[in-house]
Amino acid sequence: xxxxxxxxxxxxxxxxxxxxxxxxxxxxxxxxxxxxxxxxxxxxxxxxxxxxxxxxxxxxxxxxxxxxxxxxxxxxxxxxxxxxxxxxxxxxxxxxxxxxxxxxxxxxxxxxxx
Amino acid sequence: xxxxxxxxxxxxxxxxxxxxxxxxxxxxxxxxxxxxxxxxxxxxxxxxxxxxxxxxxxxxxxxxxxxxxxxxxxxxxxxxxxxxxxxxxxxxxxxxxxxxxxxxxxxxxxxxxxxxxxxxxxxxxxxxxxxxxxxxxxxxxx
Numbered sequence: 001x002x003x004x005x006x007x008x009x010x011x012x013x014x015x016x017x018x019x020x021x022x023x024x025x026x027x028x029x030x031x032x033x034x035x036x037x038x039x040x041x042x043x044x045x046x047x048x049x050x051x052x053x054x055x056x057x058x059x060x061x062x063x064x065x066x067x068x069x070x071x072x073x074x075x076x077x078x079x080x081x082x083x084x085x086x087x088x089x090x091x092x093x094x095x096x097x098x099x100x101x102x103x104x105x106x107x108x109x110x111x112x113x114x
Numbered sequence: 115x116x117x118x119x120x121x122x123x124x125x126x127x128x129x130x131x132x133x134x135x136x137x138x139x140x141x142x143x144x145x146x147x148x149x150x151x152x153x154x155x156x157x158x159x160x161x162x163x164x165x166x167x168x169x170x171x172x173x174x175x176x177x178x179x180x181x182x183x184x185x186x187x188x189x190x191x192x193x194x195x196x197x198x199x200x201x202x203x204x205x206x207x208x209x210x211x212x213x214x215x216x217x218x219x220x221x222x223x224x225x226x227x228x229x230x231x232x233x234x235x236x237x238x239x240x241x242x243x244x245x246x247x248x249x250x251x252x253x254x255x256x
Contacts, residue, residue, distance in 0.1 A: 014145025018198035056152035073250030113187030
């Protein structure tokens with residue numbers, strides 16, 4: 001059952017994004033929009049509910065990235081301005097660091113194709 | 115300004131119409147399928163990890179897969195086929211970093227790879243971080 005809900009949550013986000021891309025917007029604009037939607041819904045507490053339902057289907061799109069950005073700031077006991085700056089990267093730091101390091105070494109080793 | 119509008123009007127007849135339904139159905143099924151794969155992996159990881167670590171591990175696997183597929187040149191074809199089903203996911207973000215770095219490798223290690231890596235993906239990162247910081251501050255002041 002949880003697989004079906006993950007399928008529908010992830011699929012609906014991707015399908016809606018594809019509609020927006022076909023309609024008017026560029027891919028970068030849609031990705032930025034999804035991140036902002038994730039941040040806003042995460043701040044309002046709606047995205048927690050979506051993650052409860054969809055699991056990885058809600059975390060895998062870029063809105064899940066935005067949700068983790070805001071969740072790192074909000075969901076701690078250190079509620080002050082200095083800690084907020086560090087906590088932005090508390091949850092997504094793993095992903096960002098992995099992307100940068102892996103991309104760096106692939107670019108060193110491989111040649112561009114096509 | 116009028117010239118550009120006229121040009122758009124004149125060109126519009128010759129542009130192919132995007133097939134909305136087929137494209138978004140493809141994105142729907144591919145995005146949903148990848149989500150199910152991620153959910154299965156999370157269920158496997160959860161048996162011997164805390165749930166947050168399991169989620170991060172799944173995302174790490176997806177990122178590594180996307181970067182490796184970009185390196186061997188398969189991801190572009192897949193992304194062409196899947197549309198938003200692959201670009202909107204975290205794999206698309208990883209692909210944008212890796213492909214920008216690969217593309218500029220001939221310009222050198224500093225100016226090419228390191229300098230141009232965030233050429234495409236940086237925009238999403240900037241907006242996300244600014245919004246998250248502002249909303250976090252608003253949350254504290256409440």
